[in-house]
Amino acid sequence: MKNIVIIGNGIAGITAARHIRKRSDHHITVISSETEHFFSRTALMYIYMGHMNFENTKPYEDWFWKKNRIELLKAHVEHVKTTDKTITLSTGATLGYDILIIATGSKSNKFGWSGQDLKGVQGLYSFQDLEEMEANTKDVKRAVIVGGGLIGVEMAEMLLSRKIEVTFLVRENSFWSNVLPRQEAELISKHLQVHHVDLKTSAELEKILPDDNGKVKGVITKNGEQIDCQFVGLTVGVSPNIDFLKDSDIEIKRGVLVNEFLETNIPDVYAIGDCVERTYELPGRRNIEQVWYTGRMMGEVVAQSICDTKTKYEPGPWFNSAKFFDIEYQTYGNVGNELKPNEEEFYWEHQGGKKAIHFVWDKNSKQFLGVNVFGIRLRHEKFDAWLREKRSIEFVLHNLSSANFDPEFFDRYENEIVSDFEKKVLAIKSAVV
């Protein structure tokens, strides 16, 4: 029986702990200074908006941990000393381990703006951030959000639910356009405006202005525009939360460096989830993947490696999902923000502007490469299989209705999509031939 210590009780660390318990009798300790129990980070916004309370965001009841002999320790880890396999807590206490799993997640980026540490200026990642946001947004009339990504749009939705006006500064010329193709980025941008988000594209933050009490009173953009506000949300991405490893022997760059077995350079030390930087390439995936699903998959892999057989982290086809106000988004495979030279695309948008689907395939082989879908639910299982089987775009379209996951009685669009595809794509083909 080994003594396994996991730093971080997010989805990665907790998945590892649960799967190690399923597979073994090892002694498991999970350390976190954020909250006593595991909660769903993705649900933080719903607490603020009053859809749920904190208890509702806990995927397991509090008795679960004791019953499954997973020891929880609310403490902050200051140092890791791999030479004698110990960690030091902020209380000064030390703890030994046989196997260490680092799953410390991310922290919000700040890019050295003037005024970024003022009161009323913050990111949104942790439970503490949520508490801070609750305090910071009392009696706030207008807020400015900097950075057009997923957390930014969540923050906008949160603030608007409290009747706080939102100005959204996006550096690119439409929302999340470093990930979404132009068509989708525009669709979402329009939807944000329907929700009265004051979306300012091609707008960059210059500095944040203080009032006499050290609180934020406004921002100035690079164009010289001044926007008065009492709250600034900095949502310009996150980066691995690994400062406490700087003086350890564990190799880090932007994240904790790991090989395909999620091993660090030090034996018996693993890293999983947001805080990881892979040293090897995986097609269609970034080396730092700050996604819920990655954390979960890595947790499963590391548990299997530790308890049974050494296993590589080899995720299947990429998938992700999000929700932008009322519009649900799913993606399977790879749809880049710009078409690659070998790729062709087909985009369909419903006239209401709340549903769209975007296919990408290989020009020569016709192999289906990926899909973005908005306002329609698609079956993961089907698309996972089609991507693995390298199905053609025609196959995917002809079988599209079998992948529909919308509730009963919902309007169906497969016929419209397919006939539109035939009109736009096949017609061009036959004209060329």
Add this chain to the structure above:
Amino acid sequence: MRSLRSIGLFLFLFSFFLFLGLFFMSEYTLTEEIFKSKVKVEHQESLQPAMAELFDQTYNTSYAFVNAVSGVIDQVNAEFRQAQQWDKVIYDDYVASLTKASTTGMVVDHTTLLFFLVFGIGLIGALLFILPKAKLEPAGIKNNGIFHDALNSRGWIGILIGTVLIGFYIMIYFYDAYIMNWIILVAPLKHWIYPQGESSQWFLYGFLYTFAVLVMGGRMIVKYRHSKYQIFRTISVMFFQLAFAFLIPEIMVRLNQPYFDFKNMWPLDYDFFDAWHINMLTSGGGLGIFMFAWGITLFVVGVPVFVYFFGKRWYCSWVCGCGGLAETAGDPFRHLSDKSVKAWKVERWLIHAVLVFAVIMTVGVLYNFITGTSTIFGLDTYTYLRKPYGFMIGSIFSGVVGTGFYPLMGNRVWCRFGCPLAAYLGFIQRFKSRFRITTNGGQCISCGNCSTYCEMGIDVRWYAQRGQNIIRSSCVGCGVCSSVCPRGVLNLEVKDEKGRFGQPVLLGNNHISLPEIKAVN
């Protein structure tokens, strides 16, 4: 638009408080004339001496009047009992009829006007409050502020409404004479539907129930206007409540046929096999016998067949009256259900115990009916089975607790913990049905919206986050878990039974053999 909503709220509150205020707005004067017209001749002699003291005295509250009248009757009965004159003891319930006839004042004088002030203005106010929402914000899940609201999250408004509801149910079931003003208030409608009929607490209850289902059904449709599943389902429960539960039985009576709710069935309809009910139906001519056969066919054939093809939702969240109220008026409280494993354990014990109780009670009652006896194993069936069931389950559990506790324990307390029909439907749903809630590959993010908004207290997320089909006997198929899911993970599906109890599958990794799956391979 916003000011329309404020006006609507104001009008609704006006009518609501007017309704509550009417409780106090009558005077009660018993006269000899009323006494003679309402009390049977054989009882007049024994009651008159004591009752005469009340004649022409005016009481300001129903409470004082009812106590005075029932005090007299109790006293007379007590004297008979003491003198062992058992045959003279009066069992007729004169309190309600005397109270109704003795009521004077504005409620009696302006009944129709007040009816429109309360329900007409109430309806207009409610609609003005509800409908503009469709214009004010884009369609989609809008649960903003529910956990901060004093009405929705067991705050002071919720506790107050719960108290009013509980009080109302207790009076409906046990003290109808106290709420005579309200019974009189709905009398014009009763006379319109059935001119010879007398308004009673049950007519009042049926009307308020239907009013609540229709108005709050409108709210439900506006709230979920982006989901055709929710719209169709809500229209269905509104229709069944209005037509099947409220109007058709009244019309049946007007046509001289037995009072019958065609969608209600045993064991929820626990007096279906009572001797008086069977006699009423079987002596009611061809239609009565059809009703009797229909009622039996519904639970013997209808339940298994429909549950097999659609799940128990065909009844619980599309047809049933209790479900109808829960899905409309109860929707603002659906998140208050307890999701803990402990609550699930209590649920299984309690609901199946009620089912067993219902079956034993019915067997006893039927045995008596067939054999013409009144006891079973030497015990009086009415005293030991039928009466306790009616009181504890029929009144307290399904009414007082089932609805009165909406703002405190959620909108499905009865359906989840008590309804014997739900238990029966649940058995079939669990063991022999094509229905299940499926999860979408690996897309779950464990956010908890599904579990939070499950009115039956099912921890939906527990299944979703491990990629497992949700097959639970209690699931009423309301579809709200699927509606509130931000990642498109949950779907109510009817498919081949094969693979229904599939092992958990989370898509994502290659080369991962989850321990659960290994066990199967």
